[in-house]
Amino acid sequence: MRFVTPVALVLALAVGGGAISAPAFAAKKEEKKAGPKLNVSPEVIKALQAAQKAAEAQDFAGAKAALADADSKAKSNDDKYQIGAIKLNTSIASKDNALQGEALAQMLDSGLTPPEQAGQFNAVAADQALAAKNYDLAIQRAQAALAAGYKPEAINPTLAQAYFSKAGTGNASAEPARGFNVQGLAALKAAADAMKAAGQQVPAQWYQIGVGRAEAAKLPEVTEWAKMAYQANPSGENLRTLVRLFQRANPNITNRENLDVLRLLSASGGLVVAGDFLEYAEMASKTGIYGEVKSSIDLGRSKGVLNATQGSELYQTATGRISGDKGSLGAAEADSRKAANGKIAAATADAYLGYGDYAKAAAMFELAKEKGGVDADEVNTRLGIAKTMSGDNAGAKAAFEAVQGGARAQIAGLWLAYLGTKGA
Numbered sequence: 001m002r003f004v005t006p007v008a009l010v011l012a013l014a015v016g017g018g019a020i021s022a023p024a025f026a027a028k029k030e031e032k033k034a035g036p037k038l039n040v041s042p043e044v045i046k047a048l049q050a051a052q053k054a055a056e057a058q059d060f061a062g063a064k065a066a067l068a069d070a071d072s073k074a075k076s077n078d079d080k081y082q083i084g085a086i087k088l089n090t091s092i093a094s095k096d097n098a099l100q101g102e103a104l105a106q107m108l109d110s111g112l113t114p115p116e117q118a119g120q121f122n123a124v125a126a127d128q129a130l131a132a133k134n135y136d137l138a139i140q141r142a143q144a145a146l147a148a149g150y151k152p153e154a155i156n157p158t159l160a161q162a163y164f165s166k167a168g169t170g171n172a173s174a175e176p177a178r179g180f181n182v183q184g185l186a187a188l189k190a191a192a193d194a195m196k197a198a199g200q201q202v203p204a205q206w207y208q209i210g211v212g213r214a215e216a217a218k219l220p221e222v223t224e225w226a227k228m229a230y231q232a233n234p235s236g237e238n239l240r241t242l243v244r245l246f247q248r249a250n251p252n253i254t255n256r257e258n259l260d261v262l263r264l265l266s267a268s269g270g271l272v273v274a275g276d277f278l279e280y281a282e283m284a285s286k287t288g289i290y291g292e293v294k295s296s297i298d299l300g301r302s303k304g305v306l307n308a309t310q311g312s313e314l315y316q317t318a319t320g321r322i323s324g325d326k327g328s329l330g331a332a333e334a335d336s337r338k339a340a341n342g343k344i345a346a347a348t349a350d351a352y353l354g355y356g357d358y359a360k361a362a363a364m365f366e367l368a369k370e371k372g373g374v375d376a377d378e379v380n381t382r383l384g385i386a387k388t389m390s391g392d393n394a395g396a397k398a399a400f401e402a403v404q405g406g407a408r409a410q411i412a413g414l415w416l417a418y419l420g421t422k423g424a
Helices: 007-016 042-056 060-073 077-094 097-109 115-131 135-147 152-167 177-197 204-216 222-232 236-249 255-268 274-286 290-302 312-327 329-338 343-354 358-371 376-390 393-401 406-420
Strands: none
Touching: 042 060, 042 077, 060 077, 077 097, 097 115, 115 135, 115 152, 135 152, 152 177, 152 204, 177 204, 204 222, 222 236, 222 406, 236 255, 236 406, 255 274, 255 290, 255 376, 255 406, 274 290, 274 312, 290 312, 290 343, 312 329, 329 343, 329 358, 343 358, 343 376, 358 376, 376 393, 376 406, 393 406
């Protein structure tokens, strides 16, 4: 996937508007502000005059022949630079990209390109080298453009793409591909930072590319790229990536912790395939949240992701217990108010949360916190979930921020990222 940059357009406009012009041949002693003072060989001057005359007559084939003649007679860097300058003007008039690349290379390699033009020339040369799949040259030219102080938001995408192209799509986690991916990601991050600094919108696709490259190369910064991808485009799909990375990095989380992660996927629209809905139902079943077993399978079926038989055993078991479970909640709520600690209140709140009664769930979680004797991080996590689902984003934020450590803190962080997309 190519990164789109405005470099080539900028150069074409600048040259077309007369920002770059070749020094006049007749006035060798006159100092020109537009370019270096050159001592061009007489035979080269003669060939270049013929090239200019042909170009003015729109005889571009004749102009190129005269330029080739000039090349054959070039003896010095002054000659080469001047030939390159005429080639550049001819390439723009004739819309000849290949000739333009040749011209820029000739001027840059002469060592006489004015500092104020070196960055732009290298930038366009880098982009052309990338298009020609000359990735080493693209990297060399892009680095030269950056060293000259030219627009990093325009150069770094080209540099990143050149490194990614060198890495290829084979075994990305083995050297040298891994190292090229690391360098490409550094350039891509620099490009995004530069665009932000310039007040420009960073394409969300860049972060997706970062996630893909970091994941393929098995780099630990994949999670950071996933976070940036979600911030740039807070979709359920991007949050799903973050959640799955968290689960992979924390294989020993409890069923109760995993349930709260899957609840986030459900809230954000990140449940996609059949396995997502079945995993959600299984975690709810293992923790005795029967209402959520039913609702998760119902959701999967309504979306056409689950058929009538998938999850049917879990579904039948849960639906058979829901009536009695719901009937016991009133007594459980009364018992929780008389209890010495908050354990009954927390369990009752769990059930209310599973049935979608978020107001009662929040009240019971608050009571559990007040009475104590419970896992404060779990209670605050679930209080935050209840408040999120009821639309109390400020209250949810406060609850999640109260979660202190371990996997629970990371889970709360994922919920906070989701809340951040809602203006909480």
